[in-house]
Amino acid sequence: xxxxxxxxxxxxxxxxxxxxxxxxxxxxxxxxxxxxxxxxxxxxxxxxxxxxxxxxxxxxxxxxxxxxxxxxxxxxxxxxxxxxxxxxxxxxxxxxxxxxxxxxxxxxxxxxxxxxxxxxxxxxxxxxxxxxxxxxxxxxxxxxxxxxxxxxxxxxxxxxxxxxxxxxxxxxxxxxxxxxxxxxxxxxxxxxxxxxxxxxxxxxxxxxxxxxxxxxxxxxxxxxxxxxxxxxxxxxxxxxxxxxxxxxxxxxxxxxxxxxxxxxxxxxxxxxxxxxxxxxxxxxxxxxxxxxxxxxxxxxxxxxxxxxxxxxxxxxxxxxxxxxxxxxxxxxxxxxxxxxxx
Numbered sequence: 001x002x003x004x005x006x007x008x009x010x011x012x013x014x015x016x017x018x019x020x021x022x023x024x025x026x027x028x029x030x031x032x033x034x035x036x037x038x039x040x041x042x043x044x045x046x047x048x049x050x051x052x053x054x055x056x057x058x059x060x061x062x063x064x065x066x067x068x069x070x071x072x073x074x075x076x077x078x079x080x081x082x083x084x085x086x087x088x089x090x091x092x093x094x095x096x097x098x099x100x101x102x103x104x105x106x107x108x109x110x111x112x113x114x115x116x117x118x119x120x121x122x123x124x125x126x127x128x129x130x131x132x133x134x135x136x137x138x139x140x141x142x143x144x145x146x147x148x149x150x151x152x153x154x155x156x157x158x159x160x161x162x163x164x165x166x167x168x169x170x171x172x173x174x175x176x177x178x179x180x181x182x183x184x185x186x187x188x189x190x191x192x193x194x195x196x197x198x199x200x201x202x203x204x205x206x207x208x209x210x211x212x213x214x215x216x217x218x219x220x221x222x223x224x225x226x227x228x229x230x231x232x233x234x235x236x237x238x239x240x241x242x243x244x245x246x247x248x249x250x251x252x253x254x255x256x257x258x259x260x261x262x263x264x265x266x267x268x269x270x271x272x273x274x275x276x277x278x279x280x281x282x283x284x285x286x287x288x289x290x291x292x293x294x295x296x297x298x299x300x301x302x303x304x305x306x307x308x309x310x311x312x313x314x315x316x317x318x319x320x321x322x323x324x325x326x327x328x329x330x331x332x333x334x335x336x337x338x339x340x341x342x
Contacts, residue, residue, distance in 0.1 A: 009066050011052040014190040014210035015182030016045060022177070023053045027066070032057075033175035035147055035156040037132075039163045040179030043211030047130060049179075050157045054126050057155060058082060073121065083120045086111055089130035099259045101328075103135045108142035115151050125154045132160040140167055147173040181208030191217065204291050207274055229271035230295045236339050237302065244339045254332060261331035268335075269318055269325075276315045279303060283311070317341050 009024050026032050038046040055067035059074055067074050076082040088107050093100050111127055119125050135143065144167065146156065158174060160166060184203045187210050191199035196217050205226065206213035216223050232251045236244060252264050278290040282303050292299065306314075321338045325331065 007064050007066065009052075009056060010069070011049075011056075013049055013052065014045060014213075015186050016049060016179060019049060019177050019179065023049070024056075027053075027056055032155055034150045034154065035158065035174040037158045037160065037163070037166075037171065037174035037176050038179060039160050039176065041181075041209065042161050043206075043209035043215070044179040044181065045210050046159045046179050047128075048211070050128055050159060054085065054128065054155075054157065057124050057126060058085060058121075060121070060123075073123075084123065084125045086114050086125075086127045087130065088127065090134060098257050101134070101259065103129075103131070103139050105136075105138040105142050108135075108139045108146070112142070112146050115146065115154055119153065123153070125151070127154070127156045129156065129158045132158045133162045133165055135166075140170065144169055144173070182210050184208065187213050201293060204293060207291055225267065226271050227294070229268050230275060230292055230298075232268075233272050233275050234295075234298050234302065236342055237306075241340065244342075245336070248332065248336050248339060252331075252335065258331060262325050265325055265331045265335060266322070269322055272318055273315070275299070276311060276318065279306060279311055280308075283308065314342055 007028060009020075011020060011024075013020050036050075038050060040046060052067070055069075055074060055077055058077055059067040060071040061068040067077075069078075073082060077085060088103060088111050090099055090101075090103065091107065092098065111129075115125055115127060129143070132143075143158075147170065158170075163171060184206075187206055187208070188199045188203035190210065191202055191213060194217075196202060202213045202216050205216055216226070229251075232247065236247055236251075239247060252261065252268065255261055255264075274291050275295070278292050278295075278299050279302060281287065281290050282299055283306075287296075290296065290299070317338055321334050324334045324337075
């Protein structure tokens with residue numbers, strides 16, 4: 001994208017044009033906020049945009065193309081070695097060897113200490129806080145202290161899928177940028193330019209999330225998992241009660257780590273929600289808008305047996321399962337409860 005001083009940016013972002021232009025203009029005119037809060041559902045591209053923004057800020061060659069990708073700063077950043085860039089997110093608990101469910105205060109205290117040190121390259125110090133919705137009360141208060149006492153030439157970028165649980169005092173001290181779903185045609189065009197031969201199908205499957213489209217493109221196992229989830233959805237609807245209990249062990253390859261199980265369960269629920277969406281679209285004569293094209297015959301069969309009240313009831317149960325997954329309820333029990341009541 002060209003700017004008035006002839007600089008160009010090699011960001012290659014799918015969608016979010018206004019946000020991209022805003023951030024690039026901030027770099028060009030040195031009108032940087034001390035803190036940014038990127039919010040929106042997962043897979044929209046929040047972290048992708050953030051990392052391009054960070055790379056452009058830290059690039060040593062502030063010439064016509066940002067980031068250059070070749071200077072020492074760019075190479076160090078790419079390899080995770082840049083001394084003035086810090087990331088805070090979910091970590092592994094060294095005692096249990098499992099991923100933490102929260103961002104804890106010790107992580108934020110360590111970040112504060114690092115930000116108070118002198119920059120090694122005489123440029124910006126940048127902090128990226130991912131999945132900020134997972135901060136507990138103590139870590140959120142510690143982040144607030146950092147925002148209230150900013151250090152010189154420091155930029156903090158906070159990513160959150162949901163800001164409803166973040167303190168208003170944090171929101172008030174950040175430049176809020178809301179990431180919205182990307183039109184299917186924009187994702188399709190982006191995939192075509194990337195050389196994807198099945199761009200239309202991938203764009204539909206992405207449900208307006210570029211990150212999902214790229215994941216499906218680059219990960220055949222993920223695409224297979226989505227197909228299996230769709231097939232399991234149809235089986236669960238048709239099965240009797242005893243068969244549904246058997247399906248619980250078949251649908252998810254349960255792990256010893258409950259965090260992994262919750263991740264797999266949420267992926268399943270997300271895919272099932274898309275199936276429900278497609279059923280509603282077909283039933284309302286909007287077949288051209290469905291996501292799961294490969295499951296069209298099965299979807300049409302289900303439309304004949306499901307009325308709108310039943311569809312709404314199923315969707316409510318899936319939403320309830322999502323809610324349970326956020327409140328430390330056993331993942332297998334959540335799925336059992338859902339399948340019994342479909």
